Amino acid sequence: MSGPLRLSAREILALVCDSFDELPCPERDSASDGPLAWPGYGASRARAAERTGETESVVCGTGMVEGTRAVLIAFEFGFLGGSLGERTGDRLEAAYTYAREHRLPVVPLVATGGSRMQEGMLALTQLQRVARQSALTRQAGLAQVAVLRDPTTGGGWATLGAGADVVLALPGAQVGFAGSRVRPPDADPAAYTAEAQVAAGSADAVVEPGALRETLGRWLRLLTRPSEEPAPVPRALGADDLPATGWDAVRRARSPQRPRAGVYLDAYFTVRAAIGGDRCGGTDPDGMLCGFGECQGRTVAYAAQTGAATRPAGYRTATRLIRLADRLGIPVLTLVDTPGAANDAEAERQGAGAAIAELFGALATARTPVTTLLIGEGGSGGALALAAPGRTWATPDSYFSVIAPELAAAILKRSPEEVESTAGQLRIRAQDLAELGVVRTDLP
Known part of the structure; x- marks a missing residue:
């Protein structure tokens, strides 16, 4: 050999x-x-x-x-x-x-x-x-x-x-x-x-x-292609009509048929190259995709959640990506799609809280423009950490919630039958989020 x-x-x-x-x-x-x-x-x-x-x-x-x-x-x-x-x-x-x-x-x-x-x-x-x-x-x-x-x-x-x-x-x-x-x-x-x-x-x-x-x-x-222009907002690839109820939005976001990050990235970029790993001994290929690509002749960095629970290594890799793009003057696109941060014991041992805090900080201090599209589930702080303040859009088959409706009902000591109505009270649909000022409405 x-x-x-x-x-x-x-x-x-x-x-x-x-x-x-x-x-x-x-x-x-x-x-x-x-x-x-x-x-x-x-x-x-x-x-x-x-x-x-x-x-x-x-x-x-x-x-x-x-x-x-x-x-x-x-x-x-x-x-x-x-x-x-x-x-x-x-x-x-x-x-x-x-x-x-x-x-x-x-x-x-x-x-x-x-x-x-x-x-x-x-x-x-x-x-x-x-x-x-x-x-x-x-x-x-x-x-x-x-x-x-x-x-x-x-x-x-x-x-x-x-x-x-x-x-x-x-x-x-x-x-x-x-x-x-x-x-x-x-x-x-x-x-x-x-x-x-x-x-x-x-x-x-x-x-x-x-x-x-x-x-x-x-x-x-x-x-080697810096740009001061924000990354273009991707067009929505799923449903065109807005959900009728909060629980409707949850069902759509959780549907296996809904377009996921890979489909969005393929449609958005003509060429892309992935980075892998957080440089701290961890990777999260099932929860976070990061790299750089070419969109409309310009370089755009991307950090995209895949619909799975995001692990600490995924958050650290996204932080690495955003800080690198910021230093090189390259705009960033983030795709939010997660039921939330991984919350098992191993995730805690790997520093979930610290990893999320670092990502919040990287986004808050980035000088390069960051564009965010919510494409599916937006589960609590584990999703919000990847969302750009003031530059976040939402697709019709997505939702953003302070906590999952099932968990919200449990915390409020409500019966399982009240989960759907709780989802409505949380105002988690794209149109609700726009009215609340959490997301922007001018989605392509």
Whole structure:
């Protein structure tokens, strides 16, 4: 059985770039055996240079990826394991600085074993330099899309990889903070793979090598088109007539035949790309869909509930999406459709309240315009957390309620026969919500 694909720096650049121009390399004076006078270090560097044709463990430059210009940072694993030393830090800092000066996105193509042993703590402190450059680039409103190659471990994963806005990975790549030689002897190797990181919400997608250029190009195109205009309001895809009663609205919203988020997203976007995971060890693919897409020639970010109870990881993923879109100046569309937040014991252990609070805060402080369409159930605060204040519309087959009618009746100590009348008293229909000023009426 063959292992994961390993490409040199030049090979990965040729795989993803239409063209590539290397940036000038800053070079510092250093003793032949490095800052620690490590015996034989100079000879090791010379052998690595002869073997790879490179003078350091990274190659930095600008390239065109499917029509979008970007700064690319390609690690050469054949040069001392792609390790980071002082000269590596110099090159990385120069690349990030160039990206900010020229307003270009950054694409780290990572393959590294971590910090260079022969430079000791001076090598480890390069992670602080890299982290600062990544943070400054983030503050400048520029996108960072990382590609994880085999292997991506140690500080390279914990800075350039995991710190990117979008994280793609090649199949089977070894990915983890702990490299293979420093893990506990009983550690499950399957936990240190690209696939495991996607499952854990720490990376967004595994991409086959043959699809990498197209996928990376799509992401760069979507993330580099800011707009001050709000996202267009989607048209209602379900019923045209308004519900006669509150319980009528509940039945419609709960109907299996009603259009769900996937149908709305397919109708709204010509192209879209999903992000996955909350970067805290969780995913909620059954409850929340998040990503970026193209609508009427513009990029729009989306966070869409699917009709299921939303789990804490779903709320955190939506928060991540909204904050990223806000930083990049991209308008957001949210689709509200949930009976409410998941309320089982596991959801509480995963921090449901804190996750919902973070989403409320992200929406409240977003500078980019957010557009919301209620397409189904609007169950209490778990739904309201995704709704934009003052910019929420509702379809005829939806409802929004302070609590589900059944639970409201139970709290009021009413009989089950009174659930339907309670639904009416709650005024949860689209037309009721419009009269109350909770939603807007100018739905396309």
